[in-house]
Amino acid sequence: MHLPELPDVLDTLRVVALPMAVRFRGVDTREAALFEGPEGWTEFSPFVEYDDAEASAWLAGALDYGWRATPPTVRDRIHVNATVPAVPATDVPGVLARFDGCRTVKVKVAERGQRPQDDIDRVRAVRAELGPEARIRIDANGGWNLDEAERAIHAMNEFDLEYAEQPCATIDELAELRYRIKYSGVLIAADESVRKAEDPLAVARARAADVVIVKAQPLGGLHRALAVVAEAGLPAVISSALDTAVGIAMGTMLAGALPNLDFDCGLGTASLIRDDVADAHVRGGVLPVGRISPDPAALDRLAADAERTQWWRERITRCHTLLSERV
Structure with missing residues (x-):
């Protein structure tokens, strides 16, 4: 897959912080970065403790889902x-x-x-x-x-x-x-x-x-x-x-x-x-089986603060650089 340009990834970026109903893996709030590609909304959500090398595979997965047609399905x-x-x-x-x-x-x-x-x-x-x-x-x-x-x-x-x-x-x-x-x-x-x-x-x-x-x-x-x-x-x-x-x-x-x-x-x-x-x-x-688009009101309600949003922007930028070096 051709790697999308970084501005195209960041243009629709929405970082969310989801409150957990049950503490899981030590997590009380789950952060994730969502953005929209030509094929629809996609997600980049490696856990915060993962380094950039590991997280870059997750970004490749997010870009694959947002910018490449999905394989045909055999069940619904x-x-x-x-x-x-x-x-x-x-x-x-x-x-x-x-x-x-x-x-x-x-x-x-x-x-x-x-x-x-x-x-x-x-x-x-x-x-x-x-x-x-x-x-x-x-x-x-x-x-x-x-x-x-x-x-x-x-x-x-x-x-x-x-x-x-x-x-x-x-x-x-x-x-x-x-x-x-x-x-x-x-x-x-x-x-x-x-x-x-x-x-x-x-x-x-x-x-x-x-x-x-x-x-x-x-x-x-x-x-x-x-x-x-x-x-x-x-x-x-x-x-x-x-x-x-x-x-x-x-x-x-x-x-x-x-x-x-x-x-x-x-x-x-x-x-x-x-x-x-x-x-x-x-x-x-x-x-x-099927894609899901986020509810705009939920994106606003669950939006992470400016500091965490910037943290995710910088993480995506670093991981995108790593992916571009492998192309």
């Missing part, structure tokens, strides 16, 4: 999972109530400062709330070492886990853990080992995962993400990165374009946000 709706942050077990029913009709739940575990028993209690509460038919997956964000992961998965598998997402940080650990827990029937899913890796296909070549978690922005856009899934040869779960409604729509377009979609997708995170630029809430456990 996506089944999605609920997401339960690392909250106390007593808060689980209230969190799940925000996700209408979801039949699958991803539970955050391995939160720093919490005990293994906290994770077990949280997963138990999900199973008790939704009954035996629901599917439960856990996400450790690489927070366990190999032995901790093996013990935790063994302890929680009484609740019939679907898969464990990024239980360990390294590919070698994932491969060894996959071998150790094969008896359990719990699958290993790779997230950070795909989206944060210099080589997103290394985890598949190492046979270190059964499932790949794919996010459009970090991989450089819809077209690049589809290529990664095809080359990996593994089932994919399309997920958001706590995006605004615009970014979630990007995820639905990616999920809609996959030839095969065997798992519910992690695109329901709008339910964790108190106020958004448009409506991307799950209804009946599904989201429609």
Whole structure:
């Protein structure tokens, strides 16, 4: 794709600060940069702690979505999972109530400062709330070492886990853990080992995962993400990165374009946000496939202050420079 000129990117820039309904990944307010390209509104929202080298891939993804025609889709709706942050077990029913009709739940575990028993209690509460038919997956964000992961998965598998997402940080650990827990029937899913890796296909070549978690922005856009899934040869779960409604729509377009979609997708995170630029809430456990344009009134209501807007302008400028050097 031809790289758009920087003034064309910045011309329609709107930086928003979305209040969270539930604290997630240590975030109480989610900032994002939105701008409009020839194909429609798009989103640039790497987390603020990411450096420019990592964030530039997210900008490539935003530009791909805003300036390049999207791939054809093969489905018009996506089944999605609920997401339960690392909250106390007593808060689980209230969190799940925000996700209408979801039949699958991803539970955050391995939160720093919490005990293994906290994770077990949280997963138990999900199973008790939704009954035996629901599917439960856990996400450790690489927070366990190999032995901790093996013990935790063994302890929680009484609740019939679907898969464990990024239980360990390294590919070698994932491969060894996959071998150790094969008896359990719990699958290993790779997230950070795909989206944060210099080589997103290394985890598949190492046979270190059964499932790949794919996010459009970090991989450089819809077209690049589809290529990664095809080359990996593994089932994919399309997920958001706590995006605004615009970014979630990007995820639905990616999920809609996959030839095969065997798992519910992690695109329901709008339910964790108190106020958004448009409506991307799950209804009946599904989201429609399609672009979303932000509500002008919401853009005004949720606008970040001048200092934060300038911070994002400068970040986009630096990342655009990095992308132009690679062209």
